[in-house]
Amino acid sequence: xxxxxxPHSLCPLFNIKTSNVQSKSSSLTLTKTVCSNLKKQSIQxxxxxxxxxxxxxFSHIQHGLAALAISLALNYSPILPxxxxxxxxxxxxxxxxPKESYVIDDAGVLSRVTKSDLKxxxxxxxxxxxxxxxxxxxxxxxxxxxxxEYADQVLERWYPxxxxxxxxxxxxxxxxxxxxxxxxxxxxxxxxxxxxxDSTVSENLPVLATEEKYNEALYTTAKRLVAAIDGLPxxxxxQFKDNKRESNFKTREETDEKRGQFSLVVGGLxxxxxxxxxxxxxxxxxxx
Numbered sequence: 434x435x436x437x438x439x440p441h442s443l444c445p446l447f448n449i450k451t452s453n454v455q456s457k458s459s460s461l462t463l464t465k466t467v468c469s470n471l472k473k474q475s476i477q478x479x480x481x482x483x484x485x486x487x488x489x490x491f492s493h494i495q496h497g498l499a500a501l502a503i504s505l506a507l508n509y510s511p512i513l514p515x516x517x518x519x520x521x522x523x524x525x526x527x528x529x530x531p532k533e534s535y536v537i538d539d540a541g542v543l544s545r546v547t548k549s550d551l552k553x554x555x556x557x558x559x560x561x562x563x564x565x566x567x568x569x570x571x572x573x574x575x576x577x578x579x580x581x582e583y584a585d586q587v588l589e590r591w592y593p594x595x596x597x598x599x600x601x602x603x604x605x606x607x608x609x610x611x612x613x614x615x616x617x618x619x620x621x622x623x624x625x626x627x628x629x630x631d632s633t634v635s636e637n638l639p640v641l642a643t644e645e646k647y648n649e650a651l652y653t654t655a656k657r658l659v660a661a662i663d664g665l666p667x668x669x670x671x672q673f674k675d676n677k678r679e680s681n682f683k684t685r686e687e688t689d690e691k692r693g694q695f696s697l698v699v700g701g702l703x704x705x706x707x708x709x710x711x712x713x714x715x716x717x718x719x720x721x
Contacts, residue, residue, distance in 0.1 A: 521571050530567055530591045540570040540608045542647040551655055558659050564621055566602040568651050573609040580605045580614035588616050613638030629661040636670030
């Protein structure tokens with residue numbers, strides 16, 4: 434007998450196959466879409482990283498360069514000077530003559546006692562004779578070659594006319610250069626005299642400044658100027674001390690004398706060295 438299979442009976446089999454095929458195709462499409470989506474996401478992330486990394490590196494480089502520039506600016510930029518660190522010589526010129534005292538100690542080397550003594554001595558001179566003397570100390574000079582040029586500049590700036598500076602005197606002491614200068618108007622120079630001015634500038638100011646006795650240098654200078662104006666004997670100034678050390682080397686005469694004594698000693702020792710053994714040998718032989 435023949436078994437006849439109906440097409441309906443074959444349908445499940447075909448349906449299974451077709452369903453499997455459809456499921457496979459759908460799974461393939463899903464996997465394709467998922468894979469394509471993953472690929473797109475990975476490509477986009479790679480692109481984002483490839484674009485973000487350079488920007489991150491660029492920002493880091495910018496920050497590093499900025500920090501380097503700040504550190505270099507802090508290390509190598511000059512420190513702005515304060516008012517006290519500015520060139521003191523220009524401050525003295527701009528401030529003008531002192532009103533309450535006779536001293537401008539811009540170098541900061543004078544004591545209160547010295548300032549008080551100078552004020553008492555110079556105020557008494559001005560009240561009696563009418564001569565006004567100002568004392569100025571500066572640490573160093575940068576605009577002028579020496580203290581004399583600077584003293585003349587101070588006199589001209591403080592007292593522009595001859596009438597104003599006729600009986601005025603200026604004493605300048607430069608501490609770093611260990612030198613000083615004295616200048617003044619015609620009446621002041623005439624009252625003091627060239628001899629006292631020259632000796633004061635060459636003795637009191639440089640000698641005592643070299644020993645860093647700035648207070649004594651200015652006060653002794655003031656005393657000599659006041660004495661000269663009053664017509665009193667000049668007290669004089671200090672002299673350079675001779676600080677020569679004694680040499681440890683012998684002179685030629687001493688060397689020759691020592692050499693002669695040494696020759697006598699050596700000669701005597703040689704004679705003794707030869708004569709004594711010979712005498713002993715002669716005595717030994719004569720006994721035999």
